[in-house]
Each structure stands twice: as C-alpha cells, then as structure tokens.
Amino acid sequence: MVGGRSAVQEKMNPDICRAAQGREKVMATWKCSECGATSEGRCRPKTCKNCGADKEKIVKAES
Numbered sequence: 385m386v387g388g389r390s391a392v393q394e395k396m397n398p399d400i401c402r403a404a405q406g407r408e409k410v411m412a413t414w415k416c417s418e419c420g421a422t423s424e425g426r427c428r429p430k431t432c433k434n435c436g437a438d439k440e441k442i443v444k445a446e447s
Contacts, residue, residue, distance in 0.1 A: 413445040 414429060415422050418441050421434035430439050 414442050415445040417441045417443055 411424050411426060413422055413424050416432040416435060416437050418437040419432060419435040421432055422445060423429055423433060428439055428442050428444075431437065432442060
C-alpha cells in the first residue's frame, strides 16, 4: 500500500501525485514557462490549459 492506496489502485492510475495521495494538502500555483499562464492545484497539470505545452514546461511558481 502506498500513501493509503493499494497496489491495484496505483496501477489503475499511476499519475496520481503525492499531494493527491494525502501526503500534502497545500495548494500550489503552477506557471507555464512557454506562455506564462498560471493555474492552482495540488498537482502539476499534465498540459498547459492555455497553450497545450507538456507538463515538463510547467513549473511551480515562486510565492
């Protein structure tokens, strides 16, 4: 069991971030390094909602 989830649940959705597994409850601001769009959430978005850039281009914004 990982973070309160069984191995079966982890295999069903391996993209669940640690925050979503209950290890962290803090919301973060994420910024796209391509277009500058921001979004809030516990996990880094898979793509930019504005330009469609991959998650590798999305970084945690400075507070």
